[in-house]
Amino acid sequence: MDKIKTRDEIDEKYKWKVDKMYSSDEIWEEDFKAIKEHVSGLLKFKGKLHIGSELLNYLVTYEELLGLYENLMVYAHLKSDENKSNSKYQVMMDKIATFGAEFSGISSFFLPELLSLEESEVQESINSTEGLKHYEKYIKNIFEGKPHVLSEAEENILAQVSDCLSAPSNIYTMFTNADMTFPKIKNEDGVEVELTDSNYSTFITSKDRRVRKEAFKALFGTYKKFENTISTSYTASVKNNIFESKIRKYESCLEASLKPNKIPVEVYKNVVNTINNRIGSLHKYVDLKKKLLGVNEIHMYDLYVPIIDTPKFNIQFEEGVKLCEAALKPMGEEYISIFSEGVKDGWIDVYPNKGKRGGAYSSGSYTSMPYILLNYNNQVGDVSTLIHEMGHSIHSYYSRKNQSYTYADYVLFCAEVASTTNECLLMDYLIKNEDEKLKRLYLINQQLEGIRTTVFRQTMFAEFELIVHEKMEAGEALSSDDLNSIYHELNVKYFGKAMVVDSEIDIEWARIPHFYRDFYVYQYVTGFAAANSFYNKILTGGEEAVEKYKGFLKAGCSDYPIEILKAAGVDMTTPKPLEDTIDRFDELLEMLEREINK
Template sequence: MGEVKKLKTRGEIESKYKWNVEKMYATDELWEEDFKRLQKIAPKLGEFKGKLNNGKALLEYLNRYVEVSNLYEYLAVYAHLRGDEDTANSKYQVIKDKISTYGAEYSAIVSFFVPEILKMEESQIKNLIDEEPGLKLYDFFLEQIMEKKPHVLSEEEEKLLAAVSDCLSAPRNIFGMLTNADMTFPIIKDEDGNEVELTEGNYSVFIRSKNREVRKAAFEALFGTYERFKNTVATSYTSSHKNFIFKSKTRNYNSALESSLKPDKIPVGVYHNVVNTINKNLTSLHRYVDIKKRLLGLDEIHMYDLYVSVIDDAEFNVEYEEGVELCEKALEPLGQEYLDIFREGIKEGWIDVYENKGKRGGAYSSGSYNSMPYVLLNYSNQVNDVSTLAHEMGHSIHSYYSRKTQPYIYADYVLFCAEVASTTNECLLMDYLIKNEKDKAKRLFLINQQLEGIRTTVFRQTMFAEFELLTHEKMEQGESLSSEELCRIYHDLNVKYFGESMVVDKGIDMEWSRIPHFYRDFYVYQYVTGFAAANSFSQIILNGTEGDVERYKGFLKAGGSDYPINILKDAGVDMTTPKPLEDTIRRFDELLDMLEKEISE
């Protein structure tokens, strides 16, 4: 019997595979010194309360706010990086708690600022900027605050809303407690005939099983359990809607949808464009279902057949250094400057590469305005790890560009733009891998991977977005939605999206009840817009001119210096039009053509 491979401790990982957090603070004592400085200077911001109607005072406050916020974020980033590299290290859990606790205190110190600005008239703000030239830097920052003015209530009303905020978040909390703590699932048999308790975690494994009886059993057991709680979950779902509709009306928005999109100045037409454009192109998804049915050799294709791969898993073993080289080759169309930044990140210790005992799972990109970017990976030599490397470095180089180009106040980008650069890198990588992979089995695997990515990110999330829109609109019109009505709406959407070939099993009618994102109103459509924008950018980068690449880099450099729709449009992608989504459907169709051609040869 072979020796069991043990997970390495943090100390056993080679330094070249660890992020260089010491560049932020060489010792923890230096962190403590800065933390004490933060505690000393942050409360002084409170001294400006009631004085912001003076140009010099407003400028001094904003400059000091930038200094203090910069320091707070720097301290917080160091603490969470140290805490995540070994969650069992109690010393770093203590400093994480310390800075987190102080974060709440700091928020309270500066909480007077926005209400005080909103008490002023727009003309008054303009006069202050004209009188004090230094305020021109903050013009757009103040404009964004003033945009909220029609939707901010009186001081007493705001206090009242704040006081009931916990009550208004109750539906989401109830949903979380029910599905995470109280709900249990039946025993099913795995591929080897062993009895296994189904969980939300292992469901994703069973629904991909090559054994049809296993995935059918998992499907029926999961959704059968949710059906037993359908009235409770329907009540939490509709109560969440009621709360959101109440808040949107209270804040004088025309609809719940507008209240979600308007703060980032995203027209409601963008949301409708997503739903309408995908609806016009559902024949591509229907074709996908037909091909899948044929390749699986099924007389009938059911909802529980959607996630099983039509391609046998290919054996990949991509060492980290090889993964880095593949990313470099795939990202060559972005130009020498971009590649130099990528290589700098590898060389200078942006990345924490391998899993170690106690390390946080998953992957992310982090960093603060004054630090270099940091990337957490748990690299295990799979092709998906290469994709994750490209993705997270996309985030990090986006942040690198924006922090180098923009002042602190505009360096962060909003959620609507946040996944674009990272997904653009993934699209470039997949295009490179598919074009250059010589092994047929691996190439088929890669084609199928990207197909599944588009199906689940674009088609599925649009169906979710349409369900949200329909249920909000019905409730805004005064309709009450029972669990039966929610199931009917969801069933009809599945019939429409997946087409005549799909047997829409009754169990899928309950899928709406297990989607936690539905408790963040009108959130999921941004997965679709982000992917569509990224796909368009990748095609522009691959097929365009050097000027097109420079425009894309302009997007990376823009940070939050303008509204997201404008930033993307300036770079060449207009999300108010159907084109980016149509480009994505075109790529989906190309991949289906590739799949059929590869299999027929």
């Protein structure tokens, strides 16, 4: 595509069929009016939840309204993403978002009122009220969290100060995105260009080492100037985590983050310990990169430069679909037919158009198609994105077909597993079936980089978070120098003796917005490791392994994530999935060396 087309210029077969949700905006408006009128009806159940029939009617009514709300929200956001300059759909988004806050306020009585009852009393209602048994696990989950729920008055106070507690994250976001500016640097042609946080990735992957070094020093030099401000923001965020975990009677911030989903704290620590035990594999990668770059010293700014020149790809969308179908062959006919029908039925918005949101995602409501936004541009990365997002959507398809509304949504711990399993199958297929040496080398290196950045890098982030929280929970006050020192030592450990750990990298922690979502990043590691395990089992275990994997896809949140994965054959409480992932990394390293030496 030489120029970006308007939406009207895109062939209809490449657009998602959002009209299957609402055939017109007028019908959307009718549903919006209806939900506005009916939502206050939830209040009639207030004070009556001790009666089994009233509790059941509340839950049924609430889910019906929530399902309608999700339809309204999904339609509005899909339509607004088609063309961000179309103000009509931005207004619709604002309307439904504003209503969402109203909906939450009206239904906020439910949790404290339910928890004010004795669990035995509620269990008696479940046993004696036809239809309420369906919600037993849902209600049990709520009561399991009861020791960490405060009184209604205390919860109300916490709700009132929620904006204050989120201030460190909001200040950091505003400061780094709106107020920070970076110096100009010279590009490969010697032309002065303005460095930004977003275009940094272009310069740090440049083949010109001068450009990489200049961008590296300019970016982190700027963060260094503001290290006291950003360290105060970050430690304030950690203090908020400590405050909330203590007031809710958790043993630690880590437990407060993991326990609601029944994930043992040992799973987190197992990630850090297992990767630490196998850190030699990353050292080998650094050694090989140094050798292939032909440098006397390898610096942190050399880490992202491709060691394999990017070959030219021109994979039309239809060809990309066929590649995905071939790669997914081990999944069996049913899975491939769902994939193919999804493409034909209008799940996917394929090409970029003027005003369309960038990137890619999978979305949808319980009753809609699992829609996919792409910005397909005929590169191998676009094929990888297609199969990744289809992994999400087929996961949603299976869970919604096999679970009721109550238990259909899978949690974050499981969210990236299906998409990454699909990607692993695609990369395996492409590497095995690529005859052109340069392309094969590129594909091998891409998968290596995927494991390096997702498994090793995110584990280093996770270890940094754990160290900082444990030190502050023990009463230590951490300055910017302390944070820089912790981060420096982690880089020395992770990248090994061959790497020159430049002092500028010490401040990189200040550039990671995910640190304001406590203990979040480790899930990238566990998701990748679980996916790698499933990919191996699917290739070697045949139909039985595929059926077990489909059991995972169908489970939604009908059980806790650790148990759902365990039932499908992947036990994330053990080191094995991570060990297998590093084994794959080692295998790819050997493959790369062999190919280069051919």
